[in-house]
Amino acid sequence: MNLLLSIAALVLTLIVLDTALRIFRRWKKSDEEERYELEKDFYLTFSAVVIVLGIRLFLVPLYFWTMQSLIPAIPGAMCLWGVFNALPELTWPALLLKFLLPAMYIGWLLLAQINSECKTNPLMRNLMALFLLLSPLLIIDSAVDILIFFRMNPVEVSCCSNAIDVGPRPIPMWIGTVSGQTLLILVFFALSTIFTASLILALRWRIFEQISLMLTLPLAGTLVIAITEILTPWLLHLPFHHCPFCLLFQNLSSLIFTSLFWFALATPWIILITKKLGRKTDEARGIELRLRNTTLTYSGIAMIIAMTIILVDLSIAMT
Amino acid sequence: MSIRTANLTKIYFKGLANEVVAVNDASIRIDDHTFFIVTGPSGSGKTTLLSLLGLLTRPTKGKIFYQNEEVSSYSDAWQTKIRKQQIGFIFQQYNLLPRFSAWENASLPLMCHNTSESERKKQATEIMHKLGLEKRIEFRVSLLSGGEQQRVAIARALVTNPKIIIADEPTASVDDETAASIREIFKTLKKEGKTIIVSTHDHALMKEGTTFAALKNGTVTNT
Amino acid sequence: MKNRSRRFQEHINFLNYAMDSIFTYKARSIAIVFSLMIALMVLGSIAFISDGLTKEAESSANFAPDITIQYLQAGRQVAIPMEYAQQISQISYVSKVVPRVWGYIYYHNRIYTVMGIDAVKMPIPKDIGFVMVSGKFLQPNDNQTAVVGNYLAKVFDLETNDILVLYDQSQQPHNFTVNGIFSMDVNLYTSDLILINLNDSRNFFNVSAEEATDLCVYVEDQTQTRYVAQQIAQSSPDARVLTREALKDALVTTYGARSGFVSVVWYILLLSVILVAWNQASAVSEEAREEVGILKALGFSTSNILEIRLLEALILGFISASSGIFLSVLYDFYLGAPVIRDFMLGWAAVYPSFPLPILISFSTMLTLYAVALFPLFVGSLIPAWKSAITEPDIAMRGS
Numbered sequence: 001m002n003l004l005l006s007i008a009a010l011v012l013t014l015i016v017l018d019t020a021l022r023i024f025r026r027w028k029k030s031d032e033e034e035r036y037e038l039e040k041d042f043y044l045t046f047s048a049v050v051i052v053l054g055i056r057l058f059l060v061p062l063y064f065w066t067m068q069s070l071i072p073a074i075p076g077a078m079c080l081w082g083v084f085n086a087l088p089e090l091t092w093p094a095l096l097l098k099f100l101l102p103a104m105y106i107g108w109l110l111l112a113q114i115n116s117e118c119k120t121n122p123l124m125r126n127l128m129a130l131f132l133l134l135s136p137l138l139i140i141d142s143a144v145d146i147l148i149f150f151r152m153n154p155v156e157v158s159c160c161s162n163a164i165d166v167g168p169r170p171i172p173m174w175i176g177t178v179s180g181q182t183l184l185i186l187v188f189f190a191l192s193t194i195f196t197a198s199l200i201l202a203l204r205w206r207i208f209e210q211i212s213l214m215l216t217l218p219l220a221g222t223l224v225i226a227i228t229e230i231l232t233p234w235l236l237h238l239p240f241h242h243c244p245f246c247l248l249f250q251n252l253s254s255l256i257f258t259s260l261f262w263f264a265l266a267t268p269w270i271i272l273i274t275k276k277l278g279r280k281t282d283e284a285r286g287i288e289l290r291l292r293n294t295t296l297t298y299s300g301i302a303m304i305i306a307m308t309i310i311l312v313d314l315s316i317a318m319t
Numbered sequence: 320m321s322i323r324t325a326n327l328t329k330i331y332f333k334g335l336a337n338e339v340v341a342v343n344d345a346s347i348r349i350d351d352h353t354f355f356i357v358t359g360p361s362g363s364g365k366t367t368l369l370s371l372l373g374l375l376t377r378p379t380k381g382k383i384f385y386q387n388e389e390v391s392s393y394s395d396a397w398q399t400k401i402r403k404q405q406i407g408f409i410f411q412q413y414n415l416l417p418r419f420s421a422w423e424n425a426s427l428p429l430m431c432h433n434t435s436e437s438e439r440k441k442q443a444t445e446i447m448h449k450l451g452l453e454k455r456i457e458f459r460v461s462l463l464s465g466g467e468q469q470r471v472a473i474a475r476a477l478v479t480n481p482k483i484i485i486a487d488e489p490t491a492s493v494d495d496e497t498a499a500s501i502r503e504i505f506k507t508l509k510k511e512g513k514t515i516i517v518s519t520h521d522h523a524l525m526k527e528g529t530t531f532a533a534l535k536n537g538t539v540t541n542t
Numbered sequence: 543m544k545n546r547s548r549r550f551q552e553h554i555n556f557l558n559y560a561m562d563s564i565f566t567y568k569a570r571s572i573a574i575v576f577s578l579m580i581a582l583m584v585l586g587s588i589a590f591i592s593d594g595l596t597k598e599a600e601s602s603a604n605f606a607p608d609i610t611i612q613y614l615q616a617g618r619q620v621a622i623p624m625e626y627a628q629q630i631s632q633i634s635y636v637s638k639v640v641p642r643v644w645g646y647i648y649y650h651n652r653i654y655t656v657m658g659i660d661a662v663k664m665p666i667p668k669d670i671g672f673v674m675v676s677g678k679f680l681q682p683n684d685n686q687t688a689v690v691g692n693y694l695a696k697v698f699d700l701e702t703n704d705i706l707v708l709y710d711q712s713q714q715p716h717n718f719t720v721n722g723i724f725s726m727d728v729n730l731y732t733s734d735l736i737l738i739n740l741n742d743s744r745n746f747f748n749v750s751a752e753e754a755t756d757l758c759v760y761v762e763d764q765t766q767t768r769y770v771a772q773q774i775a776q777s778s779p780d781a782r783v784l785t786r787e788a789l790k791d792a793l794v795t796t797y798g799a800r801s802g803f804v805s806v807v808w809y810i811l812l813l814s815v816i817l818v819a820w821n822q823a824s825a826v827s828e829e830a831r832e833e834v835g836i837l838k839a840l841g842f843s844t845s846n847i848l849e850i851r852l853l854e855a856l857i858l859g860f861i862s863a864s865s866g867i868f869l870s871v872l873y874d875f876y877l878g879a880p881v882i883r884d885f886m887l888g889w890a891a892v893y894p895s896f897p898l899p900i901l902i903s904f905s906t907m908l909t910l911y912a913v914a915l916f917p918l919f920v921g922s923l924i925p926a927w928k929s930a931i932t933e934p935d936i937a938m939r940g941s
Contacts, residue, residue, distance in 0.1 A: 001913055004809070008920045015924075032392060033333075036377045039395050040931040043844050047852075047927060051919055058912065065905075072791035121394045366939055375839055376935040396843055402934075403841030414836045414937050418566050428840045430555040475840070487938060 002059065002066045003149050009055045010142035013135050016048040020135070024128035039121065046112055049131065052138065053105045060098050063145070067091070068249065073154050080245035081160035090148045097141040103266035104134055107273035110291055114278045117287045126277040160243035169242075175229050185314075188226040189307065191219050196303040199267065199296050209275075213268040220265055227254075231310070234317040253309050260306035267299035320386060320405060320482040320514055322349040322372060327381035329367050329537075341367035343537040344381070349516060349530065354509050356525050357518040359534035365518035366487055368534065372516055373406055373485045374398040403431060407476030409486035413468045415460040415475075421467075422447060422456045425474040432479065446474045450504065466497030473504055484508060486517045490524060502527070556846065560853035567830070574918075575862045577818045582866025582914055587873050587882050589906045594899035599793035602728045604670050606789050607640070607758035608767050611774060612782040619782065621753035626778060630759055633773045635766040640664050641754030643743040647708055654694070656708065656736045658743020665760065670726050677702035677722030680739055687739065688718035691732030692725040706736070710746050718742070729899050812913075816921035834929055835936030844930045851926030855918045863914035867907065874900045 019041045026038055067083045074086045084091040108130055115123040174180045195215045202208035224244070232247040233239050235254065247254050271292045278288040327345040332338050342364045349355045349372075357365050370376045371383065374390065383391040390401060407428075415424045426434075426443035434442070444456055450470045460468055469489065476484055489505075490498035502524050508515055509527060519525060533540050564571045611630065613622035627639040642664075644657035661680035666672050675692050688706055700706060706718045718738060725732055744751065759774070761767050767785055775783045834847055873879055883898055 001909055004812070004913065005916060008916060012920060012923070031379070033377045033379055036395065040844070043848060043931060044924070044927045047848055047923055051916075051923065055916060058916075072794045075788075075791075116394070116396055119393045119397045370935050370938045373839075373938075375938055376933065396845065399838065399841060399843040402839070403843075408839050408937070410839075410937055414832075414839075416833055416836065418562070427837070430559065431552055431842055431846055433549055433551045434555075435551055436555075436558070479841070 002062055003146060005055050005059055005062070006142045006145040009052045009059075010139060010146070012048045012052050013138050013142070016045045017132075017135055020045050020128045020131045024125055024132060027125045027128070035121075038124075042121075042124065042127075045128075045131065049105070049108065049112075053102070053109065056105065056138075056141070057102055059145070060102065063094070063098060064248075070152065074157055075154060076157045076159060078159045079243060079249065081243055082157045085157045086155050087148060087152050090144055090151065094141070094144045094148060097137065097144065099262065101134075101137060101141055103262075103270055104137070104273070106266070107270040108134065110270065110274050110295070111278050114274065114284055114287045114291060118281065118283050120281075122281045122284050123278060126280065130273070130277060160246060171225065171229060175225075181230060184226060184230055188222050188230075191215065191222050192303065192307050195219050195264070196300055196307070199264065199300040199303065202296055203293050209268065209271065213272060216265045216268055223261055223265075227258075231314070235313055237317070251313075253313055257306040257309045260302040260309075264299045264303045264306070267295055271295060321351045322483070322514070322516075323347070323384040323387070324372070325382045325384070327368075327371060327383065328379050329364075329371060329376065330379045333379060340537050342371060342378075342534075345532075345537075345539045346381075347532055347539060349514065351514055352512045353514060354505075354527050354529045355514070355516045356528035356531045357516065357534060358520070358525065358531065359518075363534040364537040365534055367537075368532075369485050369487050369516065369518055373408060373483075374402055403428070403479070405481055406483045406485060407479065407481040409469075409472055409476045409484065409489050411488040411491055413465075413472045413492070415468055415471060417459070417461055419460070420456070421452065421458050421460060421463065421471045424460055424471055425478055427475060428479045443474065443478055446477050447471070450474055451500070464497075466493050466500070469493050469497065469501060470504075473501070477508075481513070483514045483516065486515070486519075488519055489517065490519065490521045498523075553849070556850050557853055557857075560850050560857060563850070564854055564857060571858060573818055574815075574858050575865070577815045578859065578862035578914060578918065579866040579869065581812050581815050582863050582910060583869040583873065584882075585913065586867045586870030586910055587879055589910065590870060590874050590900045590902055591879055591882060591898060593901035593903055593906055596794050597901050598728055598899040600790055601670060602731065603786055603790035603793055605726075605728065605731065606784075606786050608761045608764070608786055609759035609771050609774065610784040610789070611757040611759060611778070612784070613756075614780055614782050619756075621749055621755060622757055622781070624752050624754060626781065627754075627757050629777060630757065630774055633770055633777070635762050635770050637760045637762045638663060640758045640760070641740065641756075642758055643740060643747055643749045643755045645747050645755065647710075649708065650698070653734075654736060655734050656738060656743065656746065658738050658740045658746070660740050664758065670728060672724060672726040674722050675725050677720070679722055679724075680737060681721070682739070684721065684739060686716070686718050686742055687721040689722045689724055689737040690720060691735050692723050693729065693733035694736070695720070695723045697733065708736070708746070711748070716742075716746055812917055816917050820921045820925060830929070831932055832936060834932040835934055838932065838934035839937035847930035847932075848926055851929055852919060852922065855922035855926070856915060859915040859918040860911070862918075863911045866914070867910055871902065874898065 023038045023041055023045070026034065030038060064080065067080055070083045070086075071077050071079065074083050077083050077086065084095070108127070111123055111127055111130065115121055115127055172180075175184055195212060198208040198212040198215065202212055227244045227247065228242040231254065232242050232244060235251050236247060248258065274288050274292060279285040324345055324347050327342055327347075328340070329342040330338060330340050345368060357368060359365050367376070371378055374383070374393075378391055381391070382389050385401065385405075390398065393401070416427070419427070422440055422443045425447055426439035429439040429442060444453075447453065447456055447470075450473060452467060452470055452474065455463060455467055455471075460471065463471065469492070473489075476486075486505075490501050493501065498521065502521075505515065505517070505524065505527055517524065517528075525531075611622060611626065612619045613626070614620070624641065627641060630636060631639045640660050640663045642657060642659055644655060646653050647656055659680070662682050674689075677689070680687060680689055690700060690706070695701070698706075700720050700723070702720055702722060704720045706720055708716050708718060710716060718736075724737075738746070743749070747755075749755065759770065761770050767787075771783050771785050774781065837847065838844070878898055
């Protein structure tokens with residue numbers, strides 16, 4: 001099914017690519033009648049993108065589930081780590097795209113929403129330009145998914161323990177000490193709190209929008225380290241095990257807080273897209289600000305919920 | 320709701336050998352609460368002008384203003400919104416949907432007004448009562464006479480309580496008796512203060528008009 | 543709250559409109575539903591059997607010992623010398639090594655497994671639902687007794703104390719008294735497996751006391767299974783060392799591969815379904831086109847019309863998927879899945895008749911619905927769009 005849906009997404013993208021290009025090139029030069037015809041074509045593009053987004057979002061958990069089901073077929077694989085390392089040149093980029101693309105599509109959809117609420121489609125050209133930029137990524141994503149399933153072979157791989165738990169590890173040893181763990185937890189929660197605060201304060205002061213944007217990458221990095229060094233060992237009750245995939249597939253709450261964190265970290269980038277491309281007219285600006293505020297609010301709530309889940313899980317695990 | 324046009328032009332098959340200028344450089348003004356009559360021989364562009372005024376088609380050139388806001392450059396979605404909220408249409412050929420009953424046809428515009436089925440039936444039935452169709456509410460439209468069908472079409476145009484009524488030859492396809500009853504309906508609508516735009520050859524209906532425009536070969540010759 | 547429920551009302555109205563359209567354009571709807579229903583029935587049948595067989599395979603692997611040791615000569619399995627048992631039992635963490643002598647017999651046109659075990663030393667795994675439904679299990683001092691699965695007993699009308707006559711390779715009859723009848727979670731074993739004592743088995747298969755078919759190794763600490771397997775592989779390079787996990791993976795992969803192959807056929811079916819959907823959705827009559835024009839004149843937006851058309855696809859997909867799944871359940875459960883069954887089990891071996899294991903899981907159902915809906919959406923998108931962009935002007939001037 002993974003294959004089928006990837007092909008469907010690929011085919012749909014290719015079908016509407018020509019239309020998107022035509023709208024982009026003709027919109028500025030055309031009169032009212034021609035714009036009306038282009039607008040009709042836009043409905044197809046918009047519907048296709050919505051379906052593609054639906055497919056891509058559905059494919060994110062499905063991709064993991066499908067790869068999980070390949071574990072028995074890959075000798076030595078005990079979790080997703082092993083399956084990914086059976087074809088690392090494709091699976092790891094595919095994973096990166098699975099996290100990147102949905103955020104960019106949400107940005108596109110928000111922009112489309114702003115455009116539809118405006119009276120004269122002021123963002124049409126920007127929308128098409130963004131879609132034309134995104135489409136190679138989508139094509140690559142679908143192509144990579146398809147290639148993975150045709151090229152995946154039952155090669156012998158090492159267990160995640162051999163790869164992640166056994167030295168030399170890129171993480172300094174002292175992180176595993178009591179002081180190291182304490183410091184890491186404090187840094188993680190401090191960063192998360194500052195990030196959450198900046199999301200909420202950005203509703204009032206623009207400077208915090210930039211602060212939250214600057215914090216996304218450091219927080220993402222800290223999150224990954226926190227998952228491997230603190231959350232996995234504690235929540236799985238395996239002091240020397242650091243595989244994040246083992247955590248995600250054995251602990252449901254980790255899936256929830258990871259998803260919430262993903263949404264919150266994606267938000268500053270999403271609103272960067274809408275800010276840069278969505279403020280073409282005063283009318284669009286007003287709508288963009290409203291949607292931005294709504295997104296920031298939900299994002300702040302997501303962070304609070306995610307941090308609460310982590311706190312509760314850790315408290316239970318540590319007691 | 321006042322409507323104004325500036326140099327409105329509609330050309331079909333533009334640039335081709337069979338190019339037709341249906342409306343040419345029309346600048347007209349329709350004030351609020353007026354009964355605006357459009358006259359002219361067949362093929363003079365009356366229907367096209369009504370389509371343009373009702374935002375059913377886009378002008379090739381020129382602008383259309385609703386309450387001094389230029390709506391001709393609005394997106395398709397926004398023009399549809401205006402049609403949904405402000406305009407009721409009465410077509411020459413009734414354009415009822417044969418698979419629905421009389422009340423279902425009359426209540427069709429309410430489907431995109433977030434109205435439940437029971438509420439839609441209630442509103443449609445009320446209007447159909449006022450139009451003398453109380454005994455035909457559940458009938459399939461194929462079982463109705465021409466006059467009854469046109470009255471169902473009128474009910475459909477009025478069910479959303481629009482500010483503007485656009486009617487294309489409303490009495491052309493009916494008998495004299497029905498035409499008379501339709502004229503009475505338009506008189507009532509005029510009293511209610513609706514802005515009415517009608518294209519017609521019916522002299523009796525023309526008498527109700529407060530403002531007129533005559534079309535010849537797509538050009539407004541007299542207002 | 544009131545505003546939100548009112549906004550929802552619009553979509554309910556469109557849903558009703560879509561359903562009405564489906565009933566109005568019956569021929570088109572039936573064509574789409576019928577073709578998708580057949581495709582879903584085939585896929586559903588395969589999926590349910592595959593899931594059932596995979597689960598059965600996983601359960602059957604639980605019957606296996608922690609590690610199974612087989613002896614290879616020129617790449618083929620031959621009887622393993624008993625001295626290997628002695629060697630292996632010296633390895634750390636090994637709790638016991640138990641020999642088995644087993645093989646296949648051809649009986650009443652089917653292949654059955656006759657397995658000779660040490661009734662004292664061989665542990666019966668706890669999580670496979672093994673229970674004696676009548677009689678008793680093999681006793682160490684009994685001769686020429688057998689314990690059979692309940693499905694096998696039913697097929698051959700056997701009861702406790704009946705005589706089961708089996709023929710060895712030289713067609714000599716051996717009489718076994720049915721000591722007991724067992725049931726367990728794995729259908730294949732209850733319809734295929736005949737358990738006898740180890741000595742009886744050596745006699746039946748003509749295997750000397752210095753050899754066994756394979757050795758069952760049991761480990762003290764399950765976390766050390768891999769380590770023990772590695773040690774055995776290093777010390778006995780001519781042995782095939784199979785852990786229970788490896789056996790499970792192999793079985794799961796085999797049945798998964800089989801279902802994957804048959805699913806390719808389904809992809810071809812699905813492509814034809816999409817083409818049917820496209821063709822039917824595109825064949826929009828003039829009447830339907832005028833209807834859309836009228837709706838747009840009355841205030842329906844292009845998005846509304848698109849929503850109605852895609853809702854039609856959604857409803858048709860849902861009906862097709864539900865009917866297809868229902869038919870596949872009938873096909874699998876009540877008809878025993880003829881044709882597909884043989885392929886899924888493998889034509890090379892002549893299996894005894896046994897109830898086909900079928901598993902209907904939530905994830906498979908979700909997959910089937912998704913597989914019905916998404917392609918139909920994609921196939922219906924362009925025809926829906928073409929319908930939705932009909933000019934409202936058409937209502938004024940006619941088509």
